[in-house]
Amino acid sequence: MTTNPISRFFRWFFYRSRGDSPFKTILIHATLIIACVIAVYPVLRVVTISLRPNDTLLTTDLRIIPENATLDNYKEVLFGDAEKNRQSDFFLWIWNSVSVVAVTSVISVILAAISAYAFSRFRFPGRSAGLIFLLTTQMIPAGMLLLPLFIMIAKLKMINTPLGLIIAYAVTSVPLTIWTLKGYYDTIPVDLEEAALIDGASRLTVFTKIILPLSTPALAIAFLFSFMGGWSEYLVARVVLQKNEMFTWPLGIFTFAQQFTVSWGQFAAASVLIAIPIMALFLYSSKWLISGLTLGSVKG
């Protein structure tokens, strides 16, 4: 045992006997802080750019709220530019996105809720093969599906229609949703269904009166995931939609970048505006997310 204060300090710093040593604590926190900065910095940068007047775009200033901050970019994104005689399509894009993604999510949750029930409760030929197949579809990168999806939708004569995009999104989100919901159904005791069957319910009644009400957290999560998946999707939308008035917002904001001069300021402002509702949705649904993480807690 040394009593030298410096060596005592080192002993405490590296080997504190109870709890984590200060060294470990600092290491953990430093890692977390760096990770946060890496995640948050680009987002802050986007905000900064959106607030800059257009003539200072290329400045190397690192402040988050720039000098002469202005909301001009936002105004232009939202309401167009009367001087240049340009109308804003922003609300149209948002509306297109919302309607496509909401309909997609509703369809895929309904489809998945029903098929996941079959996968969870019935034993039929091809059941496990089917489940594995569904999982395999998730392993193929989206880019590789692009051409087949395009051909399929072209054959259906749905290029340039919202319905075409809805189908394209639904086929990609249904498999994962089925897996999510099947996992949840598996935790609901079969006894409950059998009790209901004896009580006088048909299979369909069991499903609507027992299974669905008990699954609301999982259904909400499935809806949310499916919504998030479609909300910021670019590639597939690019291929399916070609007319400006059909554009979802990820396509729309690139019109800012397709003119001779790239309007980075407006591009950034549009991005920020779009992020706000999705963040709100996330915060609002976080209670479902949390209850969804403790899924197994339904008891008989």
Add this chain to the structure above:
Amino acid sequence: MASVTFEKVHKKFGDLTIINSLDIEVQDKEFLVLVGPSGCGKTTALRLLAGLEEITGGEIKIGDRLVNDVAPKDRDIAMVFQSYALYPHLSVYDNMAFGLKLRKTPKEEIKRRVSEAADILGIQDLLQRKPRQLSGGQRQRVAVGRAIVREPKVFLFDEPLSNLDAKLRVQMRAEISKLHQRLQTTFIYVTHDQTEAMTMASRIAVINKGDLQQLDTPQNLYDHPNNLFVAGFIGSPSMNFFPAKIVKSGNSMIVDTEDFKVQIPDSLSGPYKNMEGKSVVFGIRPENIHDPEFAPNNIHGEKVASKVDVTELMGNETLLYLVSGKNTYVGRVDPRSKLRVGSQTQFIFDMDKFHIFDAETEKAIR
């Protein structure tokens, strides 16, 4: 109200035969208990009757109606599950009303029946709660209540008390018996607990490995078990068994276990007269073994020298674990007994109450 008939009922899971030709006839208004060790197929039999499993052979009838292919909801039965299976998202009231609502019973009628059942079970105050806000005993009552309101022809219970503590179990046992008297309906009750079976049943069906061993009143099962399995299963502590041979000595028949010999009373020896040399299993219940000091004197007592290995004082009786040669057995003797561990004495076997089983077929010889 209805009788229930199992006729040559057969059930396989895949290639595994769980129930092999089960014949049971349950009479109208009877309290029949299916009892047997874990995994013997009791639950399976009940689920076949409820329609939750498909029958692979034979016939099940409720009343005169063949129900082999009838959906569970159309069998007019109610079932109380071991897990209670209350619907977690519905209040107690809605749990009980669920089946009635599905059957489009008028609202007023539902209200009347639920409140009546709640009265019987003493759960009036709990009607607005959710199942997770109830104790185990309360959940159990709600599960029973859900069955009662339906007013079914047959009630099925699958080990409804096994999740309760010992005291509550005794209390609920009495309440279910009372309920049976009050409702005057056929009850079929599954348990692996022979005490539950003995105390509640009008008749007991003992099942082992998917085969019916014996179907009789509790007292008859206890006094006249058909075979070794029933003899060992019914009664606690279990009957003592000794491998033995029947021998003849003069005019009397003797049971010879090599460690001791006991004489069969002449009045009971008829069935064994020409069995000389036969290998048998000799059985006697613990309460028919007496401390010589307190043995009643109007019995055909036979002396068996044994040593006390362990004593268990229960207050109203004393259990002695005894050793005689290579045999160990249990005696349930008078609590005043002064015998202690290590004591050696001539215990008295009451030979008016013995059992003899064929060593090969395990069937009772009487």
